[in-house]
Structures are given as structure tokens and as C-alpha cells.
Amino acid sequence: MKTLSISNLGKYTTRILGISLVVLSAFGVNVYPQSRKPVHKPKVKNVVRPVSNETNQTSNEKVVNISAVSKEIEPVAVVNAPLPDFLSGEANVTVNPKQPTVVRLGLAQNAVSIVEFPASDGIYYIHEGNPKLASVFQSPTKETDRSITIYPGEGFVPSKDGATFAAISLQMRSGLVLILELVPVSDLKKNAHRCVISYDREAVISSRKVAGLAVDLGGYTKNSPPINSRALSKLVGSTRPAEEKISDSPMSELNSTSNAVFAEIPESKRAGSKRAMTDAEISKAANKRLADVLRDQKKHLSAWSSPLHGLALSLTRVTDLDSENRLIVIAIRNSASTNLRLVRGSPELQIQTLDKDGNSLLTTKLDIRYLETTAFEGLVQPGSTTFYALVYKSPLLGVNQKIRVAVAQTEAIDAPISATLNGSK
Incomplete structure (x- = not known):
């Protein structure tokens, strides 16, 4: 048996180590990708975008063409939009007599809101929180009306802080109390054009009796006189001095106010x-x-005069109440774009004396015995019409005298608008 020398043994050992290193290196190359595969991050893919033919823009300048979106498809859809907390359009409200009732109504400029109540109940009182923001039309037949009409004031517009509101309190003759909260709206579609309030009058009376509260307010019975309407009325003196007898002496003619020949008054x-x-x-x-005039204005009123400083007039024919008293209804329209307030004492009846050419020589004030109006302290809102019913004692007139009505507003007191009364019927 041959023995390996030390030199040969070293050679074999070197070769074996070399072969082992080669095998291990080859095995390591194949194994490394598999051992790293579960933990490495995916490679980022390079996306090739088409190059625009238009002018080159930097990456931070992106233009979105909104007009390219179809008009039929809204880019943003509102989901669960909050509902308004007031009534608009046509509304119906049923009142529970055992609970307080607050009705919130939208009220827009250039619009009104009509609130109707049951026919079995009447209005006992109306309290306006702030008439400059919202006011109730003062109907001359308020004691028999079963509805109210609410007008917005000039300053009743939505505010940025949402703090502009108005309230009107009503109590019906049954005793029921209603609170109308008015919310200013800018869109006419949100205006509460009509609101019908329904309730059982007998149930209201029953619940108030149980609570020990008064019912049938105002003592309304069939035999009692009607309660005065909210139209402002005033009886100006109940007695009148006797008419002075006209003397035929020359001195009386010289001292006459008209200084004209007296006309013959018909016996009737x-x-x-x-x-x-x-x-x-x-x-x-x-x-x-x-x-009657309010119900059918076209039938009873004459043609409107031309506006003067924002006011226009229309008159009815004079009505004979008896042998002495006459009645005339005057309509005053505000054709301006702002509120106008009439001068205290307007409208005024005057006896005007003319010369032979029709020029005014003398104007004398004619006393008014009774006055009734739909105006609130002489205020006439833009585009609205206010009415005055005047009762006066018919004077004796000369052939050159006539009765006219004069109306002035506070911003043009020296330029009143006037019209001559039509003949009596």
C-alpha cells in the first residue's frame, strides 16, 4: 500500500477546499433570491404617460377643465341637506289646545303672508312685537274677520348673524294664545304665502276651564255690539254749531269769506x-x-291721479248719510321705493274759492267729524295703498267754491297732492 506523502496530502487538501468553495458559492447564488423573496418590497413600475401636444407646463401647474363635465351630471351631490325650521308656501297647522303653539313662518320682501283661523273663533287681540319689522294689515272688519295679513317692514331682511326675527302674538276669543315667529328669507319661494291654523274651539274652552283660565274673551254674544275693528277711527266732536244765517245786507256780503255770489242750494x-x-x-x-271699497276697489274708486312726490290719489263718490253728513273714502298709494309717512292731519278737506279764471283765491279747512283708516300712524309702505273714510258736515258753497282733499308727506309738506271731490250720489 502506497503511502501519501505530506506534500501530496497538502495538494489534495487544497483541491478539495477549492472545489468546496466553488460548490458553496454556486449554491449561495441560487439560494439568496429565494431567501429574500418574502420580505423585499415590490419594484416600482415605470408608467409612460403620453406627451401632450400643447405647451409644456411644470408638474405643479395642473389645469382642470370643469366645462368638460356634462351638465346633466352634477360634480357634487348634497346628501342629507338640512331642512328649514320654518314653514313656506301653503301650510296647514293643527293646534293641540293643551300645549303652547309657536308657528314659524318665512316672510320675504315684496310678499305677504295670510294666516287663517277657524270660522268658529274670532280674534280678541293682536300684539306686534316690532311693527317696523313686521306688521298686520288693519282691516276695518276685524271683528268679523277670520284671517290676518302680515306685511314685512323695510328692514326685515336676513342678517349675517341670523339675529333678525319678529314675533306676533294673538289671542283668540276662545282664549287660545298663538305665537307667530317670522323668519326673514331672501328667496320668494320660501315665503309662507298662506297658513291655515286648525283647532277644536270646544276643546280649547274645556282645557282652559280645567286650568281655571277665562274663556269667551270680550263677552261676545249675539246681542252684544261688535268690538271695534283695528282700523283706526276717531269721532271728531259729536255736536256742531248751528249754521249761521246768511244775511242779505251789503255789509254781510263784504264780510263774506268767499266774497262771491251765493249759489242756490237744491231743496233736497x-x-x-x-x-x-x-x-x-x-x-x-x-x-x-x-x-265695500276694499272688497271691490275697481268698482268704487276713480282713476288714479299722477304721482306727486311718491303719492297718488283715488276717490270714491260722495255718499249722503243724512241731510247734513257726507262720507268720502280716499285711497292713497305709495309709488316710491321707500316708506312714506303722511303729515299729521292728512288727508285734509278744504273749501277752495276760485276766481273767474279758475285760480285759487282762498282755502279754508273743513272740519272732519269722523275718521277711519287702515294706516298705521300714517305709514304707507312702498307699492301699498292705504284708505281713509272721512265724514264731514256738508257746507254751503258758492258757485266759485268747491271741496277738495289735500295729502302731504313728511318729506314734501309744502307740496301736497290734491283732488276735487266728485259729486254726491
């Missing part, structure tokens, strides 16, 4: 067959006449 006007009306009858007749 000088001593009519109608008996003298009482104050209550005059008030009732004026109220009824005013209500």
Missing part, C-alpha cells in the same frame, strides 16, 4: 228727508263703506 240738499244719524250709526256706515 237743504232739507233732506233723511233723519240725522247718531254717532254709532255714522261709525257703522263708515266702516261698512270702507269694507
Whole structure:
């Protein structure tokens, strides 16, 4: 047996180590990708974008063409939009007599809101929180009306802080209390054009009796006189001085106010067959006449005059109440774009004396015995019309005299608008 020398043994050992290193290196190359595969991150793919033919722009300048989106498809859809907390359009409200009732209504400029109540109940009182923001039309037939009309004031517009509101409190004759909260809206579609309030009057009375509260307010019965309407009325003196007898002496003609030949008064006007009306009858007749004019203005009013400083006039024919008292209804329209307020004492009746050429020589104020109006302290809102029913004692007129009505507003007191009264019917 041959023995390996030390030199040969070293050679074999070197070769074996070399072969082992080669094998291990080859095995390491194949194994390394597999051992790193579960933990390495995926490679980023390079996406080739098409190059635009338009002018080159930097990457931070991106232009989005909104017009390219179809008009039929909205880019943003509102989901669960909050509902308004007030009523608009046509609304119906049923009242629970055992719970307080607050009705919130939208009220827009250039619009009104009509609120209707059951026919079995009437209005006992109305309190306006701030008439400059929202006011109720003062109907001359308020004691029989079953509805109210609410007008917005000039300053009743939505505010940035949402703090502009107004409230109107009503109590019905049954005792029911209603609170109308008015919310200013800018969109006319959100205006509460009509609101019908329904409730059982007997249930209201029953619940108030249980609570020990008063019912049938105002003592309304069939035999009791009607409560005065909210139309402002005033009886200006119940007694009148006797008419002075006209003397035929020359001195009396010189001292005459008109200084003109006295006209012959028809016998029917000088001593009519109608008996003298009482104050209550005059008030009732004026109220009824005013209500008739409001119901059918085209039938009773004359053509409107040309506006002067924002005011225009229209008159009815003079109505004979009895042998002495006459009634005239005057309509005053605000054709301006702002609120106008009439001068205290307007409208005024005047006896005007003219010369032979029609020029005014003398103007004398004619006393008014009874007045009823739909105006609130002489305020006339833009585009609205206010009405006055005037009762006066018919004077004796000369051939060159006539009765006219004059109306002035606070910003043009020296330039009143006037119109001559039409003949009596």
C-alpha cells in the first residue's frame, strides 16, 4: 500500500477546499433570491404617460377643465341637506289646545303672508312685537274677520348673524294664545304665502276651564255690539254749531269769506228727508263703506291721479248719510321705493274759492267729524295703498267754491297732492 506523502496530502487538501468553495458559492447564488423573496418590497413600475401636444407646463401647474363635465351630471351631490325650521308656501297647522303653539313662518320682501283661523273663533287681540319689522294689515272688519295679513317692514331682511326675527302674538276669543315667529328669507319661494291654523274651539274652552283660565274673551254674544275693528277711527266732536244765517245786507256780503255770489242750494240738499244719524250709526256706515271699497276697489274708486312726490290719489263718490253728513273714502298709494309717512292731519278737506279764471283765491279747512283708516300712524309702505273714510258736515258753497282733499308727506309738506271731490250720489 502506497503511502501519501505530506506534500501530496497538502495538494489534495487544497483541491478539495477549492472545489468546496466553488460548490458553496454556486449554491449561495441560487439560494439568496429565494431567501429574500418574502420580505423585499415590490419594484416600482415605470408608467409612460403620453406627451401632450400643447405647451409644456411644470408638474405643479395642473389645469382642470370643469366645462368638460356634462351638465346633466352634477360634480357634487348634497346628501342629507338640512331642512328649514320654518314653514313656506301653503301650510296647514293643527293646534293641540293643551300645549303652547309657536308657528314659524318665512316672510320675504315684496310678499305677504295670510294666516287663517277657524270660522268658529274670532280674534280678541293682536300684539306686534316690532311693527317696523313686521306688521298686520288693519282691516276695518276685524271683528268679523277670520284671517290676518302680515306685511314685512323695510328692514326685515336676513342678517349675517341670523339675529333678525319678529314675533306676533294673538289671542283668540276662545282664549287660545298663538305665537307667530317670522323668519326673514331672501328667496320668494320660501315665503309662507298662506297658513291655515286648525283647532277644536270646544276643546280649547274645556282645557282652559280645567286650568281655571277665562274663556269667551270680550263677552261676545249675539246681542252684544261688535268690538271695534283695528282700523283706526276717531269721532271728531259729536255736536256742531248751528249754521249761521246768511244775511242779505251789503255789509254781510263784504264780510263774506268767499266774497262771491251765493249759489242756490237744491231743496233736497237743504232739507233732506233723511233723519240725522247718531254717532254709532255714522261709525257703522263708515266702516261698512270702507269694507265695500276694499272688497271691490275697481268698482268704487276713480282713476288714479299722477304721482306727486311718491303719492297718488283715488276717490270714491260722495255718499249722503243724512241731510247734513257726507262720507268720502280716499285711497292713497305709495309709488316710491321707500316708506312714506303722511303729515299729521292728512288727508285734509278744504273749501277752495276760485276766481273767474279758475285760480285759487282762498282755502279754508273743513272740519272732519269722523275718521277711519287702515294706516298705521300714517305709514304707507312702498307699492301699498292705504284708505281713509272721512265724514264731514256738508257746507254751503258758492258757485266759485268747491271741496277738495289735500295729502302731504313728511318729506314734501309744502307740496301736497290734491283732488276735487266728485259729486254726491
